[in-house]
Amino acid sequence: MLDILSRYNVLLAFGLTLLLAFLSAIGALIIGTIVAILRLSPARILQTIGAAFVTIFINTPLTLLMVASILGFTYILGIRLGANTTDNAFWWAVVMLSLYHAAFVCEALRSGVNTIPAGQAEAARSIGLTFGQSLREVILPQAFRGAIAPLGSTLIALIKNTTVAAIIGVAEAAGLMATIIENETGGLGVFFIFAVGFVILTLPLGVWFTELSRKLAVKR
Amino acid sequence: MKKILAVVAAAALATSLTACASGGSGASAGGEKIKVGIKFDQPGLGLKQGDKYTGLDVDVATYIAGKLGKTPAQIEWVQTQSAQREDMISSGQVKFIVATYSITDARKAKVSFAGPYLIAGQDLLVRADDTSITGPETLAGKKLCSVAGSTSAQKIKDKYPAVDLQNMSTYSECVAALVSKGVDALTTDDSILSGYASQDQYKGKVKVVGKPFTQERYGVGLKKGDTAFCTQVTDALKAMVSDGSWQKAVDANLGPAGYKPQTGNPPAPDACA
Numbered sequence: 001m002l003d004i005l006s007r008y009n010v011l012l013a014f015g016l017t018l019l020l021a022f023l024s025a026i027g028a029l030i031i032g033t034i035v036a037i038l039r040l041s042p043a044r045i046l047q048t049i050g051a052a053f054v055t056i057f058i059n060t061p062l063t064l065l066m067v068a069s070i071l072g073f074t075y076i077l078g079i080r081l082g083a084n085t086t087d088n089a090f091w092w093a094v095v096m097l098s099l100y101h102a103a104f105v106c107e108a109l110r111s112g113v114n115t116i117p118a119g120q121a122e123a124a125r126s127i128g129l130t131f132g133q134s135l136r137e138v139i140l141p142q143a144f145r146g147a148i149a150p151l152g153s154t155l156i157a158l159i160k161n162t163t164v165a166a167i168i169g170v171a172e173a174a175g176l177m178a179t180i181i182e183n184e185t186g187g188l189g190v191f192f193i194f195a196v197g198f199v200i201l202t203l204p205l206g207v208w209f210t211e212l213s214r215k216l217a218v219k220r
Numbered sequence: 221m222k223k224i225l226a227v228v229a230a231a232a233l234a235t236s237l238t239a240c241a242s243g244g245s246g247a248s249a250g251g252e253k254i255k256v257g258i259k260f261d262q263p264g265l266g267l268k269q270g271d272k273y274t275g276l277d278v279d280v281a282t283y284i285a286g287k288l289g290k291t292p293a294q295i296e297w298v299q300t301q302s303a304q305r306e307d308m309i310s311s312g313q314v315k316f317i318v319a320t321y322s323i324t325d326a327r328k329a330k331v332s333f334a335g336p337y338l339i340a341g342q343d344l345l346v347r348a349d350d351t352s353i354t355g356p357e358t359l360a361g362k363k364l365c366s367v368a369g370s371t372s373a374q375k376i377k378d379k380y381p382a383v384d385l386q387n388m389s390t391y392s393e394c395v396a397a398l399v400s401k402g403v404d405a406l407t408t409d410d411s412i413l414s415g416y417a418s419q420d421q422y423k424g425k426v427k428v429v430g431k432p433f434t435q436e437r438y439g440v441g442l443k444k445g446d447t448a449f450c451t452q453v454t455d456a457l458k459a460m461v462s463d464g465s466w467q468k469a470v471d472a473n474l475g476p477a478g479y480k481p482q483t484g485n486p487p488a489p490d491a492c493a
Contacts, residue, residue, distance in 0.1 A: 075402025169387025178369025
């Protein structure tokens with residue numbers, strides 16, 4: 001098992017996993033917040049667009065999105081996100097991970113919104129705040145604090161879901177694992193190394209988010 | 221709209237090809253059944269279509285089972301994916317494996333091999349009208365596809381680092397990308413490539429370059445140290461070559477694409493250690 005660690009750059013692979021997770025998490029947070037705002041907006045058409053986005057991406061397997069990004073978007077529609085295939089696959093993986101998890105971020109935020117008593121939005125309106133102002137000053141700050149726990153679960157799911165990027169050739173942890181199994185044969189040791197790697201990444205995050213959700217909960 | 225439909229179709233096609241049912245089946249017959257591991261998704265070598273199994277690996281396995289006194293109905297086909305092959309042998313889930321299984325030292329540490337029954341070599345699959353690619357040295361500026369983590373993907377990157385390589389999860393996806401002109405070539409063993417080129421839907425659209433540049437020795441994987449069984453299988457393989465069944469099986473399964481095994485075929489099986 002130790003000789004595998006010395007001959008293959010496991011840390012570099014997990015580094016790519018982290019980079020993929022970091023960029024996708026930022027993307028998912030931004031897109032997810034925008035979609036949540038669409039769903040909360042008073043305009044019917046915007047609500048429909050937001051609901052359609054969530055329905056499509058929450059119900060499409062991530063594997064399908066990944067394969068479609070290369071076989072469909074890159075090869076048939078010719079949309080390239082990088083000069084060579086390695087960069088192209090990496091950035092498509094970031095895009096697909098962001099879109100897919102944005103749907104979950106949106107739903108997490110809406111659950112946060114539901115923790116806010118309806119009277120607050122009504123009060124915000126009655127003192128003359130516009131929709132944007134009440135969102136910015138009253139609703140969203142509390143929604144984020146109420147949604148910390150589900151957002152944390154989404155982030156942990158995102159880190160683990162980066163392994164799906166291996167199927168379009170992104171050389172992150174799962175991609176390296178496939179190489180090691182091909183050369184050294186599969187064994188408990190190989191799986192153990194990568195399982196431990198992911199536990200190291202996700203376990204502290206879980207503890208931290210639980211702590212954070214307790215600390216930031218809005219006391220009512 | 222047409223393009224969007226094409227995108228959806230390509231994605232659905234590729235994923236449906238990767239999805240495979242697990243477990244095996246076989247007609248009921250008297251006598252004890254023998255469990256044989258093959259690939260279910262490798263046209264020309266081991267392919268499951270409904271409850272029919274076809275390919276060179278299937279024919280070789282059927283021949284070996286025949287020499288062991290088993291009728292084809294007594295064979296229970298089990299899907300053995302690359303990562304699981306060693307464990308499925310050592311845990312006794314299959315008696316032997318014929319599944320494009322290259323003999324390597326790392327694998328010999330965990331399982332024993334009878335054979336080789338075929339010496340394949342890494343080659344290139346290109347579109348039928350493409351004359352610019354004649355070998356790995358002509359790949360500069362071309363887009364190449366292979367399977368993530370596979371030996372072929374690693375070798376081409378070591379030997380020709382400048383190649384623009386897209387890795388996918390299955391060769392089926394690579395062939396789809398090749399036909400839709402997303403990539404210019406696909407690389408893996410010539411036997412696997414010929415299997416795809418022999419498929420009805422790709423006939424005339426793709427061709428194998430025919431200049432193998434490595435040697436992959438396909439063996440029959442079996443329980444480590446079972447010398448008696450290994451000898452039985454080796455004898456069966458020798459008989460298969462000498463009575464002409466081997467050539468017939470190669471021609472029937474990989475011949476439609478004009479496949480000619482590279483020099484050294486049919487190989488003389490190694491002695492069982």
